[in-house]
Each structure stands twice: as structure tokens, then as C-alpha cells.
Amino acid sequence: MSVESLFPRLEPLLPSVGKPIQYVGGELNATVKDWDEATVRWALMYPDAYEVGLPNQGVQILYEVLNERDWILAERTYAVLADMEALMREHGIGQFTVDAHRPVKAFDLLGVSFSTELGYTNLLTALDLAGIPLHAVDRGDDDPIVLAGGHSAFNPEPVADFIDAAVLGDGEEVVLAISDLVREWKEEGRPGGRAEVLRRLAVSGGVYVPQLYDVTYLDDGRIGHVVPNTPGVPHRVTKHTLMDLDAWPYPKNPLVPLAETVHERYSVEIFRGCTRGCRFCQAGMITRPVRERSIETIGAMVANGLEKSGYEEVGLLSLSSADHTEIGDVAKQLGDRYEGTNTSLSLPSTRVDAFNITLANEFSRNGRRSGLTFAPEGGSERLRKVINKAVSEDDLIRTVAAAYSHGWRQVKLYFMCGLPTETDEDVLQIGDLAKRVIDVGREVSGRRDIRCTVSIGGFVPKPHTPFQWAEQLDHETTDDRLRQLRASVQSDKRYGKAIGFRYHDGKPGIVEGLLSRGDRRVGKVVEAVWRDGGRFDGWSEHFSYDRWAEQAALALEGTGVDLDWFTTRAREYDEVLPWDHLDSGLDKDWLWEDWLDALDPEALEVEDCRWTPCYDCGVCPQMGTDIQIGPTGKTLIPLTVV
Amino acid sequence: MRARRAAKVVRVNSEGGTTLQGTPNPEAPNPQLPIVQKLRIRYTKRGRLRFTSHRDFARAFERAVRRAGISIAFSSGFTPHPKISYANATPTGAGSEAEYLEIGLTRAADPAEVRERLDAALPPGLDVVEVVVAGQGSLADRLEASAWSIALPGVSLEDLRSAADAFWSADVVEVERMTKRGMRTFDARGPVTSLDVHSDDASDGPCAILTMVVRHEVPSVRPDDVLAGLRSRGGLTTGQAPVATRTAQGPLDPQTGTVGDPFALDRDASS
Numbered sequence: 001m002s003v004e005s006l007f008p009r010l011e012p013l014l015p016s017v018g019k020p021i022q023y024v025g026g027e028l029n030a031t032v033k034d035w036d037e038a039t040v041r042w043a044l045m046y047p048d049a050y051e052v053g054l055p056n057q058g059v060q061i062l063y064e065v066l067n068e069r070d071w072i073l074a075e076r077t078y079a080v081l082a083d084m085e086a087l088m089r090e091h092g093i094g095q096f097t098v099d100a101h102r103p104v105k106a107f108d109l110l111g112v113s114f115s116t117e118l119g120y121t122n123l124l125t126a127l128d129l130a131g132i133p134l135h136a137v138d139r140g141d142d143d144p145i146v147l148a149g150g151h152s153a154f155n156p157e158p159v160a161d162f163i164d165a166a167v168l169g170d171g172e173e174v175v176l177a178i179s180d181l182v183r184e185w186k187e188e189g190r191p192g193g194r195a196e197v198l199r200r201l202a203v204s205g206g207v208y209v210p211q212l213y214d215v216t217y218l219d220d221g222r223i224g225h226v227v228p229n230t231p232g233v234p235h236r237v238t239k240h241t242l243m244d245l246d247a248w249p250y251p252k253n254p255l256v257p258l259a260e261t262v263h264e265r266y267s268v269e270i271f272r273g274c275t276r277g278c279r280f281c282q283a284g285m286i287t288r289p290v291r292e293r294s295i296e297t298i299g300a301m302v303a304n305g306l307e308k309s310g311y312e313e314v315g316l317l318s319l320s321s322a323d324h325t326e327i328g329d330v331a332k333q334l335g336d337r338y339e340g341t342n343t344s345l346s347l348p349s350t351r352v353d354a355f356n357i358t359l360a361n362e363f364s365r366n367g368r369r370s371g372l373t374f375a376p377e378g379g380s381e382r383l384r385k386v387i388n389k390a391v392s393e394d395d396l397i398r399t400v401a402a403a404y405s406h407g408w409r410q411v412k413l414y415f416m417c418g419l420p421t422e423t424d425e426d427v428l429q430i431g432d433l434a435k436r437v438i439d440v441g442r443e444v445s446g447r448r449d450i451r452c453t454v455s456i457g458g459f460v461p462k463p464h465t466p467f468q469w470a471e472q473l474d475h476e477t478t479d480d481r482l483r484q485l486r487a488s489v490q491s492d493k494r495y496g497k498a499i500g501f502r503y504h505d506g507k508p509g510i511v512e513g514l515l516s517r518g519d520r521r522v523g524k525v526v527e528a529v530w531r532d533g534g535r536f537d538g539w540s541e542h543f544s545y546d547r548w549a550e551q552a553a554l555a556l557e558g559t560g561v562d563l564d565w566f567t568t569r570a571r572e573y574d575e576v577l578p579w580d581h582l583d584s585g586l587d588k589d590w591l592w593e594d595w596l597d598a599l600d601p602e603a604l605e606v607e608d609c610r611w612t613p614c615y616d617c618g619v620c621p622q623m624g625t626d627i628q629i630g631p632t633g634k635t636l637i638p639l640t641v642v
Numbered sequence: 643m644r645a646r647r648a649a650k651v652v653r654v655n656s657e658g659g660t661t662l663q664g665t666p667n668p669e670a671p672n673p674q675l676p677i678v679q680k681l682r683i684r685y686t687k688r689g690r691l692r693f694t695s696h697r698d699f700a701r702a703f704e705r706a707v708r709r710a711g712i713s714i715a716f717s718s719g720f721t722p723h724p725k726i727s728y729a730n731a732t733p734t735g736a737g738s739e740a741e742y743l744e745i746g747l748t749r750a751a752d753p754a755e756v757r758e759r760l761d762a763a764l765p766p767g768l769d770v771v772e773v774v775v776a777g778q779g780s781l782a783d784r785l786e787a788s789a790w791s792i793a794l795p796g797v798s799l800e801d802l803r804s805a806a807d808a809f810w811s812a813d814v815v816e817v818e819r820m821t822k823r824g825m826r827t828f829d830a831r832g833p834v835t836s837l838d839v840h841s842d843d844a845s846d847g848p849c850a851i852l853t854m855v856v857r858h859e860v861p862s863v864r865p866d867d868v869l870a871g872l873r874s875r876g877g878l879t880t881g882q883a884p885v886a887t888r889t890a891q892g893p894l895d896p897q898t899g900t901v902g903d904p905f906a907l908d909r910d911a912s913s
Contacts, residue, residue: 007690012795012883015735020693026765028705256705258691258698258765310705310763342722 003035006093007101013087021259022050023084025098028256029308031067031074032100038073039186040179042066043097043107043144045126047119048538050078050098054255055263057317058113058150061250062171072179075099075107079122080129082535088129095130104130108182110144111175112163114152117515118508118538120159124530127162134527136164136211141193145201147178154239154286155463155579158515158522160210165201167208168582169239169286170272172248174206199230208237208582215520221561223519223576238583239286241625245272245293249301254309265313265346266305270298270330274319275617275627276351277606278389279598280377280416282462283319286584288619290610291628295326295333299636302334306343315346322350322359323610325630331362333636339365352376352391357402371410371453372403378422379415379430386421386598390605393433397440404441410451411437417481418459418473418509420598427481430454431489431499438498453500456482458509462516464584466594468577471570472513475545478506507545511537513567514552519578522566524555585625587618674716677725677746680776681753682908683760687738691767692887696731699768706763707745712756715746729782730891733864737887739771740788742904744781777911784904785858787835787894792852792865796881799841802850805876810837815871819861826861830871833857835899853889855899 014020035041044063046053053059059076066074075097080088088094095104104110104126112123127134132143139146148156148166156166167174181204185197192199202209212233216224228235242248254266271292274284293301302314316330324330327347334345345363350356352374360372376391378384384391400411415430434452441450458478461470482503489499514522528551536542552563571577573592580588597603609615610629620626687694694702704724707714716722725746732738753773761770794802809815815831835855842849852872856863865886872878892904 011690014693015883019695020735021695021698024690024693026691026767028702028765256702258694258702260698260701264701307709310707310709312704312708342716 003102003106005101006096006103009091009093010096010101013084013091013093017083017087018081019051019259022078023080023096023098024258025101026258027054027098028310029253030099030255031063033067033073035073035100035102037070039071039183040073040109041107042072042074042109042111042175042179043077043102043104044074045077045079045104045110045112045123047079047112047114047122047126049081049536050257050259051261053078054257054259054261055267056113056115057251057267057269058115058171060255061248062111062113062175063255064250064253065172065248066175066179069176069179071183075102077104077126079119079125079536085125085129085535095126105132105142105144107144108186109147109178111147111149114148114150114156116538117152117158117512118543119152120162120515120526121530121534121537123159123162124527125535135161137161139164139194141190143194145182145194145197147207151283151286152516154282154582154584155516155518156208156210156582157520157578158518158526160520161523161527163210164198165207165209167206167240168237168584170242171240172242172250174240177204178207199233202228202230202234203232205234206238206240209233210520213581219560221559221565223578225576226578226581236581236583238623239585241289241291241585241623242272243291243625243628245269245291245628246297249293249297252301252304252308254305254311256309256311263315264311265315266302266309266311267315267317268298268301268305269293269318270316270321270324270327271318271629274323275609276320276323276389277594277608277615278377279387279466279594280419280459280462281319282465285465285586287319288585288617289625289627290323292324292630294630294632294634295330295636296632296634298330299333299337303337312342313344313346315348317348320351321347322353322356326632327359328362329635331359335362335365337636348373350374352396352399357399357406360403360408361406371412372408373412373414374399375414376433377414377416378419378426379428379433380426382601383419383422383426385601385605387419388594388598388606393436396433397436400437401440401444404450405444409449410453411441412453412455413437415454415456416459417456417503418478418506420467420470422473422481424481424484427485428488430456431485434489434499435492435495438495451498451500453502456485456501456503458504458506460509460512460516463577463579464586464591466591466598468517468591469571469573469575469595472510472567473506474564474568475506475510478509482506504540508537508540508543510563510567511543511545511548514548514563517578518566521556521559521561525552528552528555583622585617585619585622587616587622590615590617674718674722675748677715677748679747679750680744681747681751681756682742682744682774682776682781682905683757683770684772684905685741685743685764686767686769686771687732687736687741688767688769689737691765692732692737692885693735694768695734696728699731700726700728702764702768703743706760710756710759710763712745712751712759713747713749715748727782730785730788730858730862732888733866735886736865737885739887739889740891741888742781742785742891744776772905774905774908775912777908779907781904784893784907785891787855787857787892787901788888789855789890789901790853790865790886791889792854792869792884792886793842793845793849794852794880794884795845795849796847797850797878798848799839799850801878802852802872803839805872805878806837806839806852808876809868809872810834812875815875817867817870817874819864819867819870821861828861828863828867830863830867833859833863834868835894855894855901857894 153166201207273287273290715725757773817830840851890901893902
């Protein structure tokens with residue numbers, strides 16, 4: 001049965017909504033396929049507004065990988081804004097894809113990529129608009145299989161009621177495996193209906209199906225156990241790791257939107273994973289081991305991506321881009337290649353060291369020299385040791401001095417507030433550091449117009465990290481420390497406008513904390529917030545802490561647990577964590593020891609296993625993976641620039 | 643002064659260039675190649691891409707220029723911009739068969755080839771229809787008026803005719819619109835030099851069509867403003883969203899009240 005486009009019904013509504021172009025599709029390199037020719041059909045969702053979701057690398061990669069198979073069709077869908085949601089409800093128009101404006105309900109699978117937990121309420125809007133029952137148990141054979149991925153899927157328990165399945169780790173190979181399984185089931189005539197296809201997915205070992213696991217709770221509110229309730233379903237579900245990035249050079253055909261989006265550039269992942277071992281960093285923990293893309297593939301992807309997109313900026317992405325073993329050669333040779341073409345290169349996520357100034361100078365050859373960003377994360381040396389990001393203050397100052405003496409005028413420093421063991425004094429030292437930065441900047445540059453911007457985010461303990469047991473700092477204390485810090489800097493007239501502050505209050509972090517370390521009981525809170533009108537929780541103008549706090553109190557009534565229990569409570573070694581049955585490869589005992597090391601002032605720094613012996617985090621033996629790094633000694637393939 | 647500039651130099655073109663003022667100066671910040679040819683381009687906004695805003699189009703066009711490998715000229719200075727000037731863009735949501743812009747090139751190119759390459763590099767709906775070498779005079783000055791066609795689904799021909807007659811017979815029809823400078827009240831009738839009604843035989847239900855020629859003035863009178871006037875003065879009611887399309891833009895013939903071809907002079911000059 002064919003499926004009709006909803007566009008003719010949508011079109012008359014578009015003049016009445018904000019930025020209608022976001023619902024129109026028509027991106028360069030988008031794919032529209034014949035519905036009837038495909039056996040397996042995916043709707044891929046990024047649960048935020050189009051302008052945020054369109055540039056997402058994960059969705060773009062999977063969209064392309066899936067559409068390359070002639071028997072698979074993949075289209076994209078994004079969260080619609082409030083004005084559009086109201087009109088869609090009024091006119092009975094369901095959640096639609098932007099490629100061919102097909103109803104999401106008609107697809108076999110709805111894959112949702114969660115980079116952040118704050119997209120959960122937007123998932124509910126999309127399901128509801130699509131006419132898909134909110135609760136997985138209420139869905140029938142005609143409803144899509146709702147599948148969560150992305151970093152938040154490493155603890156999908158707070159949305160376990162709403163998803164049929166979750167996938168951990170790299171998506172490229174597993175989406176194809178899932179497609180194969182669904183194709184086989186469909187070609188057999190869908191034996192056993194929905195329940196059977198979900199069972200098959202769960203038995204495969206690489207897909208988590210929450211319904212097939214039972215959770216019990218102890219009298220004190222902690223989890224008793226999580227066990228499979230169906231034969232053949234594994235006790236633990238493992239993450240997926242793509243082992244040869246050179247064999248998967250996506251996106252090959254980057255989507256170029258007509259609408260303005262948050263990132264307007266062609267991005268290449270230069271490696272995945274990070275073993276620096278920063279204890280707060282979930283991304284660094286769950287994406288191990290480090291797998292580099294070779295300089296040759298990077299060069300070829302940049303050339304192809306610019307040609308196909310027409311972008312004038314290239315982003316070299318990774319969790320710590322300057323750590324690529326051949327980053328110096330990549331920077332120099334790309335700089336040479338695009339000299340005089342008005343093409344600029346950017347290197348987000350760099351560490352604090354002098355080498356990066358050399359790199360930054362290289363990168364700014366074809367672009368603007370505006371500001372450099374470093375992330376010491378902790379204000380005091382003591383705290384940086386706790387988080388295993390051991391940058392000494394002198395190193396930081398040396399790096400910053402090098403930046404100012406090379407003509408950079410602005411340095412941005414990222415910090416976190418609320419890290420384990422943090423005191424008021426640790427936070428106040430952020431101000432001292434910023435003042436030293438300005439002092440040295442004025443000294444080496446001989447100028448007064450240099451600036452330092454301090455950005456501070458609230459620390460949220462995340463699953464699968466050594467800090468997963470930590471108590472989160474309450475928002476009142478967070479706000480109080482930030483107030484003290486601001487007052488101490490502003491009271492010193494010598495710095496005036498030279499030091500800028502950017503920070504958020506502590507409240508959103510508490511909700512993020514609830515959703516990060518919550519268990520299945522939090523699903524009721526998510527639903528209650530959504531029913532009360534909660535949408536776009538990642539946007540400060542839409543986020544309401546009071547709504548979350550009120551609904552959490554109501555929804556958790558009688559359970560013996562509450563918002564504080566999930567956030568500001570420290571966990572002990574023997575507690576069953578909601579994500580213990582989800583295997584990121586990290587050995588739980590290693591994580592616990594690393595947590596104890598964090599608290600021990602005498603403990604040694606954990607060094608990066610790329611350059612020092614393995615410290616047994618557990619990932620490589622558990623997952624059958626290895627570190628893949630250069631140097632390869634190769635060079636960028638020269639090419640003639642048009 | 644030199645020291646400060648040296649620190650900020652971002653792109654140095656070894657072949658020299660111009661300063662911000664346009665005088666050749668190889669030591670200026672970020673010098674660029676001079677313009678050797680100007681091309682004028684007519685393009686469309688068709689189908690669902692009529693929801694492309696002007697800013698969206700400008701970004702898409704700059705990327706298309708890069709993909710098409712056109713030797714576009716850049717401004718000098720700290721943030722070089724490609725030399726593209728847009729004339730009189732349609733409001734978001736209105737379609738157009740007659741949008742115009744002008745580009746500066748650092749190397750002369752064949753207009754027909756540029757048309758083909760740009761058209762291929764833009765998504766279907768944003769179609770490059772014609773490219774000519776710029777002759778004397780300003781393109782913007784030649785765009786004196788626009789011809790519009792507005793489809794009104796759900797409106798009968800009779801209702802539209804009576805509303806149009808009421809509007810046409812008035813000397814002044816004041817309407818309000820929110821502009822960047824707040825709510826403005828202006829006359830929507832004065833700049834309208836012709837107004838006709840038709841029926842759309844291809845449509846399923848009733849659908850009347852309004853065609854008109856509107857002189858470009860400040861503030862510019864848009865299709866929405868005329869419809870607002872038809873509502874207030876002629877009692878017109880529109881249910882489903884009307885769809886406006888600009889069918890032509892160019893010099894206004896004062897005798898016939900029709901819109902001419904703005905490229906006519908350029909074509910004469912190059913032939």
C-alpha cells in the first residue's frame with residue numbers, strides 16, 4: 001500500500017508558522033525514494049528543532065548508510081515548534097518526514113538519536129502527533145518500532161516506557177543488521193507480529209528491548225535486580241564499535257539545508273573515542289577505544305565534502321582534536337591546499353598546551369583569528385587532579401601567553417561548577433586564574449584590549465563514568481558559588497570588562513541529572529511534564545524547572561524516591577545502577593577504583609593509554625577492540641583546487 | 643596602525659588586490675582580485691521552495707556559486723564577502739518567476755554556461771532562467787514594477803470581482819503592516835496600476851485568481867497588503883491561504899501599464 005505525501009495539507013498552513021522553510025525539506029543531497037520499492041523503511045529523528053537537528057552528524061551518516069541500500073528507505077523528521085504543533089493538531093496532520101512528507105506512523109522503524117536527555121519530551125510530542133501510542137506496550141503491529149540511539153541511550157531507562165528498543169554505540173553497522181532482521185521477518189510474513197520481531201532483536205544481543213527485562217526494587221527504593229523475562233535474551237546488552245573509520249567515510253553527500261542552522265560547515269570526524277580519562281566525561285568513557293581516521297581519508301573527505309556542499313568552512317571533529325597523531329600535518333597540508341580560497345578550517349575541542357597555539361596559527365591562515373578556547377574544567381589544581389585533567393596553572397598561563405603574543409586577542413576558558421569534592425575556594429580560584437590570564441596577556445602583548453571569557457557549566461554526574469556514584473551539587477549551592485565568583489571578579493576594578501562571564505543557573509542541571517541517572521520510575525515524570533506542556537527542555541526559554549520539580553513530586557509520590565534521591569544522593573559500591581545491564585565495556589570495578597582514586601589526594605594521575613601501558617579499563621578485551629592510531633607517515637593527496 | 647593590521651590579516655592573496663575603498667593597494671588587509679565582468683541573473687522560487695526566505699536564498703546561492711566553480715569576486719577586508727547584489731526580493735512564502743541579482747566575476751565567463759552551472763548547483767525550484775552580461779545603468783533602477791498573480795482557493799470569481807471593483811474605485815485604501823520600524827499605515831491602492839480577476843479552471847474547488855501590476859514604492863506594497871485592502875474595502879473573505887506569485891519585474895510602461903523586460907537593454911548592448 002502506498003503512502004501519500006502530507007505536503008498538500010501542510011502547505012496552506014506554512015504561511016502562518018515561523019520559519020516555514022524548516023518543514024519543507026529540499027536540502028541539497030537529500031534522498032527521496034519510491035515507497036513501494038523499499039522493503040525496510042526508517043524514519044530518523046533528531047528530537048530538537050530542524051535548525052539544531054539538521055547538522056547532526058549521526059543522523060546524516062545513518063541516513064546515507066541506509067539509503068545506499070536499494071531495499072532500504074530512510075527519511076528524516078525533527079521536532080516541530082509550538083506554532084506548528086498547534087496547527088497540526090487543529091488540522092489532524094501527523095508527524096511527517098521532511099524528505100517526502102510521509103507520515104511517520106507508516107514507517108517500519110522510528111530511530112531517534114538522543115545526544116542529550118533534554119530531548120525526551122520532544123520524543124513524546126512526535127509520537128503523539130504521529131498517532132503512535134506513547135507506551136511501547138500499547139503499540140500494535142502497524143506501529144513503527146521506536147528505537148533510541150545516541151549517547152543518552154547508554155541509560156535509556158527514563159524513557160524505557162516509550163521506546164521499543166535502544167542501541168548503544170556506533171550506529172553504522174547495527175542499523176544495517178537491524179534492517180536485515182526486520183526484512184527477514186517481513187518477508188516471512190511477520191510471524192508472531194510485533195512481539196516476535198522485538199524478541200528477535202533482543203536475542204541478537206546487540207539491541208536492548210526494555211520490555212523484555214523486569215526491574216524489581218528494594219524497600220529503600222534502590223533497584224533489586226534487572227533480569228530478562230524471556231528465554232534467549234542476554235543479561236547484558238553490549239555496545240557497538242566501528243573498527244575501521246577509513247572504510248566508512250561518511251557523510252559522503254553532506255545535507256545542505258536552505259534554512260539557517262546551528263552549524264554551517266562540512267564536518268569530518270578525525271577520530272572517535274578518547275582515552276585521556278577525564279572522569280566527568282561520559283563521551284570519553286563510552287566511545288573507547290581511540291580509532292583514528294587516516295590523514296589520506298581526512299583529505300579525501302574534506303575535498304569531496306566541500307565540492308558536494310559548497311560550504312566555506314571545514315570542522316575537524318573529535319573529542320580532543322589536537323590529539324590526532326598527525327594533526328600537525330593535517331593542519332599544515334589542508335592550510336596549504338586551501339590557501340587563498342576563502343575556505344576556513346576549525347578545530348573544536350582542543351586541549352590546553354602550547355602545541356595547540358602552533359596549530360591554531362596554522363588553522364587561522366585561511367580564516368579569522370578571533371578567539372581561542374581552552375577547557376581547564378576545574379578552577380584549582382587540586383580539583384583538576386580530582387577530575388584527572390591535570391593541567392598545571394603554569395602550563396595554562398604559558399599557553400595563554402603564547403596565544404596573546406601571537407596576536408590572539410581573546411581567550412575563552414571553560415569550567416564546571418559542582419565537581420566532586422569542590423569547595424567555594426576551588427570556584428573562587430577560577431577568578432584568580434582569569435585575572436592572571438589578563439595580567440600575562442597585557443604583559444606579553446603590551447596592550448589593554450585583550451579579553452578573557454569564562455564560561456561555566458554545572459557538572460552533571462553521568463552513567464558509565466567514575467563519577468556515576470557521585471552526589472550532584474544542589475542548585476542553591478551552585479548558584480551561590482557562581483554569585484561569589486562573579487562578585488570577587490567584579491569587585492576588582494583593574495579587570496573591569498576584560499573578564500566576561502557566561503553561566504547558567506544550577507536548576508537545568510538538576511533536571512538533566514534526574515534524566516541522566518534516573519531509572520524506569522522517572523518515565524512517569526517525563527510523561528507528566530510533557531502532559532503539562534513541557535517541550536524543548538534544552539532551550540532556556542522553554543525550560544521550566546518549577547514544572548519538572550512539581551511533576552516529579554506528583555509522579556514519584558508513594559515510590560519512596562524523589563528528585564533529590566536521584567540527583568544529590570551519593571551511591572555506594574553495592575548499589576545496582578539502572579544501567580548496569582548495559583555494557584559499555586568499562587569494568588565496573590575499574591570505574592569504582594578510579595572513583596576512589598579521584599577522592600584520594602595521594603593517588604597518581606591516570607595517563608592516556610595511547611602512550612603509556614594499558615590501565616585495564618576493560619573496554620578492549622570486553623569488546624574485542626584495539627586502539628587504532630597513527631602516525632601513518634602518509635600525506636594528503638594533492639589536488640587541484642578549482 | 644600597521645602592527646595592528648598585521649596581527650589581524652586573515653587571508654593574503656599573493657596576486658594582490660584592492661583596499662576597502664577600491665583603490666589598488668597590495669598591502670591592504672586581505673586584498674582580493676578585481677572585478678572584470680558583471681553578470682545579471684534572473685531566477686525563480688517555485689513550488690515548496692517559495693518558503694525560502696531571502697537570507698536562506700542568499701546562503702544557498704553563495705554555496706551554489708562555490709559548487710559551480712564560478713570565479714566570484716570577493717570584497718576586501720577582514721570578512722570578505724562574495725560580490726553579489728540582490729534586487730527587490732519577494733516576501734517569504736510568495737513564489738516568483740522573476741527574481742534578479744547581479745554578480746561580479748574575477749574572470750570573464752560565458753553567460754549561458756554560467757546559467758547552466760548555477761542552475762545545476764541549486765535545488766530544483768530555485769531555477770536560474772537567464773544570465774546576461776551587465777550593460778550600462780543600474781539593474782535595480784530598472785525594476786520599477788512587479789506583475790503578480792494571486793490564487794485564492796475557496797473564493798468565487800464573483801466575490802473576488804466585487805471586492806476588486808470596490809478596491810479599484812477607491813482613491814486611497816489604507817492598510818497596516820508590521821515593519822522593522824513597528825506598525826505602519828500606508829496606502830495600498832496608489833501603486834496598483836492594473837487589477838484583473840480570472841477563474842482557475844484547473845482547480846478542483848472554486849479558486850479565483852487576481853492579477854495585478856504594482857509600482858515599487860516605499861514602503862513597498864506586497865500582495866498581502868492588496869489582499870488586506872480587498873478585505874477591508876471590498877469585504878473579501880479568504881479561507882485557505884492565498885498563494886502569490888511574482889510573474890514579472892521590470893520597467894513600467896506608463897501607456898499600457900504593463901511590465902517590460904529589465905534585460906532588454908543589456909541584451910541590446912551585448913549583441
